[in-house]
Amino acid sequence: MTVAKALQQSAARLAEVGVDTPGLDARLLLAWVLKAWREDLAREPERELSAREQTIFNKALALRAERRPLPYITGEQWFYGRPFKINRAVLIPRPETEMLVTAALEKCADNPAPRLADIGTGSGCLAVTLAAERPDARIWATDLSRDALNVARKNAVRHGVAGRLTLLAGDLLAPLPPDARLDVIVSNPPYV
Structure with missing residues (x-):
């Protein structure tokens, strides 16, 4: 599956379940999986995801579809220009x-x-x-x-x-x- 296809399908899936920002959330999750900036996704729309990347992305997408907050999925939240580790022990x-x-x-x-x-x-x-x-x-x-x-x-x-x-x-x-x-x-x- 290509980056473009993954984004298209995942945004549609998140929209179906009523996530407020399905396109943005799909880009953020895929960028996290690929260890890239979300802006990088637009530069390589035909890049193929590996089987491992697809598996991780699908798991993350399923959690987001269940309304799990993004930082609890990615384990990170930016604050004052710095990335912070986040987990269920702390509030976002x-x-x-x-x-x-x-x-x-x-x-x-x-x-x-x-x-x-x-x-x-x-x-x-x-x-x-x-x-x-x-x-x-x-x-x-x-x-x-x-x-x-x-x-x-x-x-x-x-x-x-x-x-x-x-x-x-x-x-x-x-x-x-x-x-x-x-x-x-x-x-x-x-x-x-």
Whole structure:
């Protein structure tokens, strides 16, 4: 099956089951399977998919047809220009959450060594992004879920900030050191 045929058939299948953006979702899934940018698909419409690629694509397509969110299928979500590992242990970072990063960066712009905390870190997208944007910052991130903290740890390592980010298991501010003086606290709890 060619790239063009795979896209045509998969978009039709997703449209049939009522997926809101069937063409886009088909392109994103196929690009993920082929380890390419979605724009690359248009350059090689006659490229033949291998049997393995077809199998992986069909499985991913079936999950999307069942309404599984794309990041839970691909295991990745972009946030503030960076890819983040995502799995069922964490919520998917939303684009509007990027405003928290911008606000936190503005708040500590004049501080040469800001101290920040991310409460309920989940994937670590806030803490990791703040650490990447402010190499001089000291950052703590808390979460009740050890599985979520493992995802955050992987993202911190992936983006080279693990040495400046302390991940702590516990509820809200409780796991922070008692003498922690913070310049900024960020949090994006679910459903708020």
